[in-house]
Each structure stands twice: as C-alpha cells, then as structure tokens.
Amino acid sequence: MSDLTDISVTEALVGLAGKKFSAVELAKAHIAAMESARALNAFITETPKLAMKQAIESDARRAAGRAGAMDGIPLGIKDLYCTKDVRTTAASHILGEFTPTYESTVTQKLFDAGCVMLGKTNLDEFAMGSSNITSYFGPAISPWSGKDPVKANRKLVPGGSSGGSSAAVAGRFAMAATGTDTGGSIRQPASFTGIVGMKPTYGRCSRWGIVAFASSLDQAGPMTRTVADAALMLRVMAGFDSKDSTSVDQAVPDFVTALGTSIKGMKIGIPREYRIDGISAEIDNLWQKGAAMLRDAGAEIVEISLPHTKYSLAVYYIIAPAEASSNLARYDGVRYGLRVPGENLINMYENTRAEGFGKEVRRRILIGTYVLSAGYYDAYYLKAQKVRRCIRNDFEEAFKKCDAILTPTAPSTAFAIGEKQDDPIQMYLNDVFTVPLNLVGLPGISVPVGLGSDGLPLGLQLIGRAFDEMTLFKAASALEKAANFNHKPPFMAGT
C-alpha cells in the first residue's frame, strides 16, 4: 500500500494543490492497487486507460489554475451509472455488452469537477441485494476478515448492493466511490466495511442515467472514508436536473462548512421501536455508546416514537418489486443487451429474460407483478402506499421533537458469503433500519463507530430532515470525531 492510497480525498486535494504529488501519480497508485486487489472482485470493468487520460488532463487543468472541486481524485463508479463509451452492466447478464452513448448526470458532474474514473464497481444485480452475492459477475469480497472462528476462514460480504464500491474504498483501491441506495445499499455496505456512506434526500441527486431499480426509492450518494469526504463529494454530485422530474430544485449548500461545528443543543432522537426483537446486545451497546458520544459533544438525547416503522420492510418489499417489475420490462432483447432467439416474440422474451436475469431479480419481478395484478393491487400495492404515508407522518412528528435521529445502520456485522443465502427473508432483514428512510425520502448517513466482538466494523446511522443534510453532516462529523474509528481492514491493496 502506498501512502497515496491511504489518504482521504480531502488530504489528497491538499497534496495536489501543494504539488506534493500529481493526479497522474495518484491515478497510477490507485490503478496498481486496483490491479493488486482483483481477488476481491470489486470492479466489473477496470478503466485504467481512461483514468490515466483523465489524470493527465487533471494535472493540466491544475497547472492552468482551473482545477475543479475534486480534480484528480480517483473514484470507483458503481456499475449502475451509465458511463459514456464504457460498458455498463448493472451486474446483470441481460445488459450484455451494453455501452451507453451518454453519461449519467451525476458522473458527468463528478467528471466536470475533475474526478478520475478507475472503473465500474461490482454490485448486486440491478442493485437487488444486501450482499453483492447476486451479481452476474460473481460476488465482491470484503477486505475485512473476522476474528470469530466461523468467519475467520470464510470470505465476507462487503454488503450490498454497493458492495464493489464499499470493498474498493475500504480496501484502499479507490479513494471514494459512488453508490446508490434504494433500501440501504449505500449505508449497509458502509457499515459492513467501516466507511462512511451517505444517502441524501430523495431528489437531491439526479437519477438520470442511473439504471433504475425502484424509481421512488433510488438515490445516488457518496461512499468515502471520512465524513468530510462525503460532504465534499455530495456537493459535487447533488443538484437539480431538468431531465429528472423527481429531482428537486433546491440550492446545494457547501456541506463542508457544517463539519466540526458545535452540536451543542442539537436534539438527537432515539426511536424506541428500533429496539427490534432479536437486536443483538452488541448492536444495542454500540447504539447507546453512540448516543453517549453525541450527548458528551453537547447534544440532547430525546426519546421519540416511530410506531409504523415495523411495517417498513413489508411495505418496501411490495413497493420496490412493484416498481422494479415495471422498470425492468425494457430488458426484452429487442433493442440492446442480451437477446436469446425464440420461435416468436413471446418465446424470445421468455428465453432472453430467463437467461438474462438472475434468481433474485426474477423473484422480485414476480413479486412485483403479483402485487400490481388486478385483484391484488388494493390489498398490496395500495395498502403499502397508505402505510408508507403513515411512516412519513411518524417521521414528521418525530422531527418536531428532534433535529436528527440516531439508529444502528444494520442489525449485524458482515456475514460470510454463503450465509443467509437460502432464506431471502433473513437477507431482507439486513435493511430493517435503512429502508424506512427510502420510503419517506429522508437523508441518512452511516458512520463507522466501532468493531463487533468478531472484529468487524459496525456503523451507526443518522437520519435528518428532508434537504437538511447540513445538520446531518454536523452530527455525523461529531460522531466521527468522538468514535475515532481508525481500524483498518486486514486486506489493504498493495500491501
């Protein structure tokens, strides 16, 4: 591992500005790290040539005094973002060698700010999963390994769906990465790998050019090793986009200015209902520890109630598959991607979609199709939307009493590849703390706070009001400072 791969984005920008090193050197170090970390399968497509080209251009810009906000920073881009002239797979076989002729709004903003793309990171197929196991290109593997006897000898998941991104950032072979979060896909992998993952308010980042999973839930966000990096990167990613009707025309503040400011008097809500059955003592302890850290930093801890939270998973597993079943109808073998011929049109659809989609995606398409069907729509989809409204009301009430909410990010540390795989319900439970935010569109951030008894990272989640990421970053930065999480994974690229 070189020094250049273990520094934060913020540090790297200082180094670049001070001519301590060049963007080309930074890119080379990361390309070498990426190549040495192939065993983790974090990248589906590596783009070292593009990275070098971008790095050279970055150095030229900096020399000309025109450096952007993240000029020269090497990133992993989740392979759900369409990238111009670079194959985009969504980790699915059905997209085949699909190579977009267009650049997603968010990656365009990152490139406009000077970012360098190392490659496209692995994910669960169409972002459907919490483990990165459902990828057509094989699972991404966490750079962490556990102390406990079961996990010690097994490969661990980096979380999902943004597992390639979390593995690369934690394993020091991407300085930061983009993720997308539909039910926890940024925050849960961040928690599993000891990094920071930020899901902004729905509508904060444009969805244009990001392969859709569930339109009303999907949101792009940064995955970084520090809260400051997340603040910096989100500012670049965010902003109104007239090409996305659900993006919101709100000014994007300089989130970095929130960092390190006092949280004295800030009210932090602790939802009593989040003490779900079976929550481990370890998680509970960490949660209380996190609350104590914030209290010590001057915040006031208040108990709040989110009574409908317990229905969140059920609601999510109706709404997300319903939208997905429709969003994924376009992968039909007609215009792009995989086509498996058939005797007639219906056969071609069947052959293409049976071969092109993996088991989990097929399962969700079936569930989604079912809940939207005549005779079931009212009982499932409509009811789920009503409960969603109740969950939203819960949060509105809660935010009358507090400024941010603290919860665990995930109910456990990372599990091993192969674990929980035969029981989808067990797998879905991973998202129990993260899913409610997607249902109501609120921003959330996972901050690494400690290690579990198995030696694996655990994060806590802070939830904010809509478009109040400033408060969230303020609290997150206080939590980060207090927790002083400086554990590093056993695997660090290049070592």
Next chain:
Amino acid sequence: MAYVQGQTGEWEMVIGLEVHAQVTSNAKLFSGAATEFGAAPNAQVSLVDAAFPGMLPVINGKCVEQAVRTGLGLQAEINLVSVFDRKNYFYADLPPGYQISQYKNPIVGKGEIVLDLADGTSRTIGITRLHLEQDAGKSMHDQSPNETYVDLNRAGVALMEIVSEPDMRSGEEAGAYLKKLRAIMRYLGTCDGNMEEGSMRCDVNLSMRRKGDTKLGTRCEIKNVNSIRFVQQAIEFESHRQVELLEGGNVVKQETRLWDTTKGETRAMRSKEEAHDYRYFPDPDLLPLKLDQKWVNDIKMTLPELPDQKKDRFIRDYGLKSYDAMVLVAERASADFFEAVAKGRDGKLAANWVTGEFFGALNKLGKTVNDSPVSAQALGELVDLISNQTISNRIAKDVFEAMLETGKGAAALVEEKGLRQVTDLGSIEKSIDEILTAHADKVAEYKSGKDKLFGFFVGQVMKTTGGKANPAVLNELLKKKLNS
C-alpha cells in the same frame, strides 16, 4: 333515431366512441424527439423513446396546454391535479414495456359535444373524460418473411384519448360526432384530425337493446377503425351481427373485435377472459401533474370562436339558414373562406355560392378550400357582379366555370365574353315582341289558361338574348304584355 329492424322487432344501438387524437406539438409527450409525419423509420427517436437504461420522462408542457385547450373546447372540467400511470404490457413496439397514460385521474373530466344532424335537429353527446398518453411505435410485418421490423418514430408521441358517453344511437350520429370533434380540435389547433395519417383513430363500443329497453346490452369494442366511413360501416355490420345473435337466442360475448376493411366485417380479436392485466400504477418517475387555475383561465382567454358559436353568429349576422351555417362552420377553412366572401356583401348570396357552386367545384376537382383555384376575393367579385345586376345568377355560373378553367377574374371574363346583363327595357321589349309574334298560337293557349307556358316564353327570350336579359325585368315586361 334509427332502429335496426330484426326478425322479432326493432333494436336500438348504443354507441360510445374512444378517439385517440394526436396532439399537435413539435415534440413528443415525454421527450424532445420530433413528431412530424412521414420521416424515415426511426429518424425521430430519442433515448427516452427507445427506453434506454436510466432514461427518464419529462412532461412536455405544450402537450399539457393542448389537452387543456381541447378540454375547454369541449366545455369540460379541467382537473387541476392529474396523475400519469403506467400501463404495463410487453410488445416489440413498446420499448419500456409500459405506456405512460392517465388511468384514474385524467387531466380533463366531463364535457359535451353538440351534434348537428342532417335533419336539422341537434343532440348533445356527453364526454366522459380526456386523458394524455403516449403512442406506441409501429410494427412492420411486411419487410421480411421471418422478422418484424419496428419503427419507433411514433413511440412516445402525445395522444389525447377522448372517451364519449354511450350516448349515440346510430352510425350517422357516430359520424357526426367524429366530424364535430375533429372540427373542434382543428379550430383549436390541438389535433390536425387527419385520419389517413393516423393522427385521429377511433375505437367503437357498441351494444344492442330492444327498442324501449333501458338496460344496456353486452358490448363489443371494435378497435382502430381509421376513417369515418369505416366507423359507420363497422357499426352497420356489427349492429346486425349482434341482433342476429340475440334473436337467435344467443348471447353477445364481451370482446374486442377488429374491423376488416377488405372483407367489410368485424372479427373477434380477444375475449374478456383473454384481456390483458395492465397492472396500472402511478408512474414513479413523474410527479402528479398540477395546474394553476390562473394558467387554465389564461388559456381559456385565447380560445378561438368554436363551431357552435360561429354557427350562431352566422345565423344572426348573415341571416343564414341553420343548415347552411352548419355546413360552413364544419371546417374552419370553409368558415373563414365564407366570411371573406361575405364581408360587405349579401351573406345569404355568399353562402349560396360557397356551399353550392364553390363546394361542388372543389368536390369535382378533389381539392380543398386551402388549395382552391378560386380565391375568396375572386368569388366575392363574382358575387358583387350578381348583386349589382351586372350579370344574372345563371350567367354567373358560366362565369364561375370560366374562372375555374382560366383563373381569370369575374369582371374581366364578363367583359371579355360580353356577358353583361341586358337591363335596357327597349331591347328586352323588342325581343319579347318578336317571340310573342312568332308563337302566337302559344300566346292564345296561355291566355286560355295554360299558365305554365310563361316559362316557355321566358326561355325563348333568354335564348335570343344569349341569357343576358335581366330576369326580373324580363318577367315583369312579359307578364305585362301577356296580360294586356
């Protein structure tokens, strides 16, 4: 009301129409791609239309405005909040696998259309709703023996689906409804109504019941009937088919049928059981469409005079008969043409000429008002010559023919051909005297009571004057002479 005569009695048709009208706009409903008719296949397709990964729809404000304009023109409620839903089904010419439509909350609610029927009566037909939706692409099965080609130029083009109440009772009413709806949309500039180019398409819902019954029978839907004539033929065929079934003790199956233009019959496409489950749900890529009442009011201020208002005004201001006024307002171009001819002239005379000789000539030449060989100004000049008695109405017809052929002006033709009407009493009197002398026998017959011979004398005088004698003067003089 026309009833269908069956073996066992009379049957009443109950007809409702669903019209798909292509919105006049230069871009599609949710993308910036062009909409012009006749472009090369797949030349007008954006990434959104072809449903590429990550593409998102953005509503075209112009299309919304057009839908609201149409709603206002149909005296309909405008819903300030409406919702776009996805109608899910797989087909090769439907790239996203769903059509964005409005299912439960359309942009326009209840309205009405007044039909003017040939017998001079009028009937009000209810409009149930109007909603915006996307068109699909076109599958072409005739380009290759074993493959289907797809043209996505039409995919995503904005359509207004306009649904009527089951208020029509005959093919004639259905035809009148389509013509009136088309006229209103053309007046508004919201749809060109061109059925041949597919910018207006019609599905017919038809059921039969015994005369006097109030309960509705089971209906069939006949899809995509693409001309007014075919709509009427399809209704004719389908009504008899259903009556035969019902009188034979059978039931009408609720199903979707197809109009076969070559065979002139309707054919079952799919039954109710085979109907798709479209799994409608609100499109999560789009927010509910919210309109501002003031914006709607502003659009209302810009509405042009519509056919019904224009018809009333023509009757009031020009003294036209209801039927003539109806014929003239049926197309905005005709109405405008008429007004240009009638301006500062005798409105009734102008109407007679426009609806009579002028329309007749267009019909014969296969031309429309817009590409007419005779301008409104030229026809006005001809009308002037009649009004100031330079020529008679009959001579005017010849002049009009000559105008069509030569493109010359009426006054010039009258001078050139020496057609100026003779109003000189002496010269007409001389001609009368000659005729009466030459036909002394007929004069005697006339005087003994054979009044009908008056016309004969008129004809003879006209013949000798080359038709140029002023008819009024001739009549008066002739009467005087014969009765003296």
